Amino acid sequence: MEVVVIPDHRAPVVTHMVWYKIGSADEPPGKSGIAHFFEHLMFKATKNHPAGEFDRKVSEIGGDGNAFTTDDYTAYVQTVSPDALPTMMNFESDRMRNLVLTDDVITTERDVILEERASRVDNDPGALLSEEVDATLYQNHPYRIPVIGWKNEIEQLNRTDAVAFYDRYYAPNNAILVVAGDTTPERVKELAEATYGKIPRGADLPPRVRPQEPEQNTSRTVTLTDPRVSVPSFSKRWVVPSYRTAQPGEAEALDLLSEILGGGTRSRLYQKLIVHDGAASSVGAFYQGSMYDATAFGVYGAPQGGDGVAGVEKAIDAEIARIVKEGVTNDELERAKTRFRRGVIFARDNSTGMANMYGSALSTGSTLKDIDEWPDRIAAVTAAQVQAVAAKYLVPGKSVAGYLLPSPEAVQ
Amino acid sequence: MEVVVIPDHRAPVVTHMVWYKIGSADEPPGKSGIAHFFEHLMFKATKNHPAGEFDRKVSEIGGDGNAFTTDDYTAYVQTVSPDALPTMMNFESDRMRNLVLTDDVITTERDVILEERASRVDNDPGALLSEEVDATLYQNHPYRIPVIGWKNEIEQLNRTDAVAFYDRYYAPNNAILVVAGDTTPERVKELAEATYGKIPRGADLPPRVRPQEPEQNTSRTVTLTDPRVSVPSFSKRWVVPSYRTAQPGEAEALDLLSEILGGGTRSRLYQKLIVHDGAASSVGAFYQGSMYDATAFGVYGAPQGGDGVAGVEKAIDAEIARIVKEGVTNDELERAKTRFRRGVIFARDNSTGMANMYGSALSTGSTLKDIDEWPDRIAAVTAAQVQAVAAKYLVPGKSVAGYLLPSPEAVQ
Numbered sequence: 001m002e003v004v005v006i007p008d009h010r011a012p013v014v015t016h017m018v019w020y021k022i023g024s025a026d027e028p029p030g031k032s033g034i035a036h037f038f039e040h041l042m043f044k045a046t047k048n049h050p051a052g053e054f055d056r057k058v059s060e061i062g063g064d065g066n067a068f069t070t071d072d073y074t075a076y077v078q079t080v081s082p083d084a085l086p087t088m089m090n091f092e093s094d095r096m097r098n099l100v101l102t103d104d105v106i107t108t109e110r111d112v113i114l115e116e117r118a119s120r121v122d123n124d125p126g127a128l129l130s131e132e133v134d135a136t137l138y139q140n141h142p143y144r145i146p147v148i149g150w151k152n153e154i155e156q157l158n159r160t161d162a163v164a165f166y167d168r169y170y171a172p173n174n175a176i177l178v179v180a181g182d183t184t185p186e187r188v189k190e191l192a193e194a195t196y197g198k199i200p201r202g203a204d205l206p207p208r209v210r211p212q213e214p215e216q217n218t219s220r221t222v223t224l225t226d227p228r229v230s231v232p233s234f235s236k237r238w239v240v241p242s243y244r245t246a247q248p249g250e251a252e253a254l255d256l257l258s259e260i261l262g263g264g265t266r267s268r269l270y271q272k273l274i275v276h277d278g279a280a281s282s283v284g285a286f287y288q289g290s291m292y293d294a295t296a297f298g299v300y301g302a303p304q305g306g307d308g309v310a311g312v313e314k315a316i317d318a319e320i321a322r323i324v325k326e327g328v329t330n331d332e333l334e335r336a337k338t339r340f341r342r343g344v345i346f347a348r349d350n351s352t353g354m355a356n357m358y359g360s361a362l363s364t365g366s367t368l369k370d371i372d373e374w375p376d377r378i379a380a381v382t383a384a385q386v387q388a389v390a391a392k393y394l395v396p397g398k399s400v401a402g403y404l405l406p407s408p409e410a411v412q
Numbered sequence: 413m414e415v416v417v418i419p420d421h422r423a424p425v426v427t428h429m430v431w432y433k434i435g436s437a438d439e440p441p442g443k444s445g446i447a448h449f450f451e452h453l454m455f456k457a458t459k460n461h462p463a464g465e466f467d468r469k470v471s472e473i474g475g476d477g478n479a480f481t482t483d484d485y486t487a488y489v490q491t492v493s494p495d496a497l498p499t500m501m502n503f504e505s506d507r508m509r510n511l512v513l514t515d516d517v518i519t520t521e522r523d524v525i526l527e528e529r530a531s532r533v534d535n536d537p538g539a540l541l542s543e544e545v546d547a548t549l550y551q552n553h554p555y556r557i558p559v560i561g562w563k564n565e566i567e568q569l570n571r572t573d574a575v576a577f578y579d580r581y582y583a584p585n586n587a588i589l590v591v592a593g594d595t596t597p598e599r600v601k602e603l604a605e606a607t608y609g610k611i612p613r614g615a616d617l618p619p620r621v622r623p624q625e626p627e628q629n630t631s632r633t634v635t636l637t638d639p640r641v642s643v644p645s646f647s648k649r650w651v652v653p654s655y656r657t658a659q660p661g662e663a664e665a666l667d668l669l670s671e672i673l674g675g676g677t678r679s680r681l682y683q684k685l686i687v688h689d690g691a692a693s694s695v696g697a698f699y700q701g702s703m704y705d706a707t708a709f710g711v712y713g714a715p716q717g718g719d720g721v722a723g724v725e726k727a728i729d730a731e732i733a734r735i736v737k738e739g740v741t742n743d744e745l746e747r748a749k750t751r752f753r754r755g756v757i758f759a760r761d762n763s764t765g766m767a768n769m770y771g772s773a774l775s776t777g778s779t780l781k782d783i784d785e786w787p788d789r790i791a792a793v794t795a796a797q798v799q800a801v802a803a804k805y806l807v808p809g810k811s812v813a814g815y816l817l818p819s820p821e822a823v824q
Binding site: 029030032128129132135136139140142144145150151152153209210211212213214215216217218219220221222223224225397 | 442540541544551557562563565622624625626627628629630632633635
């Protein structure tokens with residue numbers, strides 16, 4: 001088990017996280033949703049504790065507990081006062097191997113998850129559209145598959161699947177322990193040896209190789225027309241490299257490109273579409289750099305009267321084309337670096353944010369050295385590099401656009 | 413090994429086919445193209461015969477040999493004079509288990525396949541578009557993946573993959589022997605026992621369960637713009653049930669719907685778009701009913717001047733909408749049944765056609781009873797059933813349209 005300790009004694013609080021290097025992109029074919037399903041099962045009874053006891057304990061002592069699943073990892077977190085750290089580590093290490101997975105537990109929780117999917121996805125046209133945009137964007141890579149799982153596959157998940165998944169992936173050698181806040185490496189080491197250290201390592205896992213994207217040759221659109229849509233919206237995505245897969249400097253340049261294009265009220269899209277044209281009520285850009293494999297860069301906007309989503313798309317395309325053709329100014333780049341750095345510093349200015357940064361980076365193939373050097377690498381990005389990644393990756397003929405539209409009946 | 417004999421003594425010719433119930437949709441994730449790759453490897457040296465000897469033998473005796481791979485099966489066929497049947501069965505049963513798979517053989521053949529992909533797909537914009545239309549149409553099912561494989565995955569296929577595939581799938585218990593033409597069941601049985609009968613059965617294979625399509629909620633488009641395109645074209649596809657997965661009568665109704673819409677010069681699309689409007693130079697419809705899992709129904713057309721692909725799409729959509737709203741006439745249905753039956757009878761009026769029909773049906777989950785009853789089930793389809801499947805499956809909000817366009821530079 002890899003152990004990372006980030007001491008920070010400014011406040012009497014500690015964040016304890018265990019990150020498993022298993023996410024929805026690692027699921028067996030046809031078993032979509034099993035990684036997220038398992039996150040739910042981790043709150044059930046173990047040989048040593050009844051269901052809910054761990055959660056109740058965290059609440060009792062005034063702490064915060066949480067868990068989340070992404071394409072690349074599943075993480076469990078508690079933020080508590082330092083004296084509760086041993087208790088957290090006892091509970092967390094206990095459920096790493098001692099869950100009691102009965103048919104009854106599985107069936108009951110499967111219904112909970114189907115209900116979660118119904119309310120969060122099936123009843124939300126924007127979420128449904130997003131699922132099918134991703135299923136279109138990734139033609140081969142499992143990032144195509146929703147983290148919560150396809151409904152028809154969640155319905156089939158069973159005890160055999162859960163036990164196989166637990167035995168394969170929940171073991172110290174597939175986990176990273178991150179402890180940030182008011183503690184010391186020595187103390188964490190001592191506690192970890194007494195808890196996680198007692199758990200035998202699992203079988204060695206094969207290299208984490210998922211099916212990779214082939215070259216893309218087409219532009220695609222995905223349209224969802226639904227009477228429940230009140231605000232239409234538009235998005236466009238491209239497959240781009242992640243920090244792990246990019247050529248040196250490219251991921252950093254994509255991060256700054258997204259900041260210049262769509263990061264906050266000083267960004268190009270905001271200034272042009274909202275302030276200047278008044279054609280959009282919201283706009284933005286994103287780059288999901290901390291993914292294990294090739295990932296998405298996206299832009300989006302919601303129209304404000306006038307030409308609707310077509311007008312927003314045209315204006316966004318024009319702003320991208322302008323960067324590809326003319327590049328960005330040094331001044332604009334420096335301001336973006338400052339804003340970007342400030343945003344990141346702010347997000348990390350507490351033990352949970354720090355633990356999140358280290359855990360997510362280490363779970364997606366970055367090293368501690370990558371994390372340490374990252375601010376310098378952002379600082380070194382040039383305007384030419386930003387222009388180059390825009391030209392190389394934001395190619396019109398390789399994009400996927402999503403349109404969320406009210407039904408024609410609702411419009412007329 | 414399942415053995416099917418279809419005696420037909422009209423001509424002194426016999427078709428010998430072996431069908432393996434393995435196609436590209438059964439490939440392990442990340443190993444796309446291995447089924448087709450293996451079809452090539454089957455023509456290499458065995459322990460008993462040098463590479464090419466089987467092929468040369470078929471040519472020498474004036475026969476025809478061939479092989480093909482689809483999403484659902486891989487088949488090997490020879491059409492020869494009856495006295496050569498024992499020789500064919502000797503060679504075919506030999507390569508079922510006795511291939512000599514060296515690194516050298518694999519590497520050389522991989523280059524051949526990469527060249528085949530380059531010339532047939534990468535150099536053909538229509539083929540490239542079709543790949544990405546399928547990758548968009550199927551959001552979860554492996555029919556998304558091209559039979560020839562993604563280039564980046566073909567490049568990685570190696571001897572370990574090939575040996576694992578051979579050992580798993582090439583065995584009598586995963587194969588169907590179909591012999592049609594101038595022979596008898598007794599003769600085939602005797603020969604089969606002396607050849608295939610000597611090969612030990614392989615390990616039992618798990619049920620053939622592939623990831624299934626989730627419900628689709630969006631309409632999608634896929635556009636390829638390329639200066640190599642001289643004739644623009646349009647297609648639209650929907651996911652519909654196959655014969656194996658359909659409710660009773662639905663697959664037959666889809667077959668007749670495709671015939672009424674786009675089967676030949678009497679079809680609605682031909683009469684309207686080509687004869688009446690002069691807006692298209694070609695049109696058609698297809699239903700890929702003989703697939704193991706849910707499959708595609710499609711329409712297509714190439715414009716003739718005027719409104720281009722947009723005009724063709726609009727006219728095709730209108731013809732579909734008219735069937736959904738008004739149905740088809742009994743007279744039209746009866747004529748379609750006659751045309752359809754005649755086309756099928758013609759296609760099957762020789763030993764190879766018969767062997768193909770039985771082999772493909774049995775490899776995709778149909779039974780001999782299904783094949784026997786099929787003409788009666790086609791005859792029983794009503795106009796109301798045709799209208800019902802059009803309304804149920806050809807839904808505008810769940811379609812994928814493909815546009816093949818010349819580059820703007822080429823047009824201007």
